[in-house]
Amino acid sequence: MPDLYWSAVTLTLKLASLTTLLLLLLGTPVAWWLARTRGWFKSTVGAMVALPLVLPPSVIGFYLLVTMGPGGPIGRMTEALGLGLLPFTFAGLLLGSMIYSLPFVVQPLQNAFETIGERPLEAAATLRASPLDTFFSVVLPLARPGYLSAAVMGFAHTVGEFGVVLMIGGNIPGRTRVLSVQIYDHVEALEYTQAHWLAAGMLLFSFAVLLALYTLIPTGRRRSGPAP
């Protein structure tokens, strides 16, 4: 049984870390674009990014299963590329998790970029920094609290996912059986003691994560100087 525990724990951590890492990389340009664009297109993309916040996970999972399946567009693409089909694989879980946790990473980043505003960018330009240089030397350091909360939220949210995983990952021990599914299995089998161990662990973990987040990022910090 400890083996089952540990494979679920390591799989969950691996999935959450990879999801968070990839989302931070891919979410940065999306959030930057959203923070600096005006107009109807921004609202459309913004709404699409936010969709996973309101959709039931089973809906996301269902459509992912259909599109990644043999007849679906993603399924045909992955088969043509010789990757096989994604459902019931770790890669499929990863893709599902990324979509599921997308708003939890993009929105904190977008907020951070919007808070920074135009002014430091203008100062950097008058000090000879090109736009790319400015992004790395000014925007990234100033957006650090945003990155921290994006990483923590993305990671914690992925650890807690259940519905999407169940729909597209199934329940294969060692491959797609993550913690939340493991807990579900225990409850189904009326193994409440084992379920307690895992559920309490999750509870403590989630609380610790949020506690760290609220301690590390005091609200109302940053932004020095009077308003123009």
Place this chain on the structure above:
Amino acid sequence: MNSLANTRMQVRLQLRRTGFELDVDLDLAGHGVTAVFGPSGSGKTSLLRAIAGLEPGAKGHVAIQDEIWQDDAQGLFVPVHRRALGYVFQDANLFPHLSVAQNMAFGLKRVAPQQRRAALDQIVALLGIGHLLQRQPDTLSGGERQRAAIARALATSPRILLLDEPLAALDAARKAQVMPYLEKLHSELDLPVLYVSHALDEVARLADHLVLLEAGRVSASGPASELLTRLDLPLAHGDTAAAVLSVRVLSHDPDDHLTRTGFAGGTLIVPQQAASIGQTLRIRVQARDVSLTLQKQSGTSILNILSVTVTALSPDSPGQLMVALDAGGCPLLTRITARSARLLGLAPGLALYAQIKGVAILG
């Protein structure tokens, strides 16, 4: 509008926004401080930003000396980060994540070594920020932040320094703390400065040249001493009207705590200054501190009496006239009652004496 000698900067810019249009055509001096003066909303800041390249909507032509920064006729636009300019924002706009020293280094290390002309220690000393270098911007006072921002801009060895109302966000006491540094900048650096302001006292203290902006258009431009005293312009009216003179220190009288100074229009005795003989002082003579007499008075407490000629008269507030005077080629202003003007028979060309009750030393 091309009355400035040594014109080195051409600015021809249009910027249209809803409810506002900026349309200027200027030849600016390549040396000294040029103040862009006008009321809030006249487009001063927009003009400065457009010159820097920070207003993408601005169209036209901007060239400094032999370098063209923008020419829409040729489809040329040099991005801000490739323009050798220093820009000081109204609220300093220091990077909050960097110390003062790191803020200065930010610009400096992005300038090619062969183009670095500014000596860092000299800049630090000039602005008196040596003790602030390791501090974070949010621990500085408004005045200190502004000085650090000026130092940061100077560290990039700019060909022109653009200052956007650097004192506007400061209270009177802080303003008085920063002003001497701006004056030092003026006297010790050989760098053209474009200084946006809506405060007449700053302009009187600092400006060599003046551009008056009204509702997005240039209403006048030229030497500051001339524009400050031109009766057809609003500057030469009201309580704050004043002439600015450059005078040379001739001698000191330590017993009476006075300093004797001279200029083309005669001599002026001022409160004792810690200035060496031959040094130039900038002084302001307010219109309300000058009175007129037809004969040179003796037996008066007034020490400064200049021989002057009336050049123009213009109505000021009801019952008051503003009179422009010429003292050896230097303009002065006086505000007198319409009745006095009638009794004295004032008319352009009349020679008489100006009694100056007091002067302010500007630096």
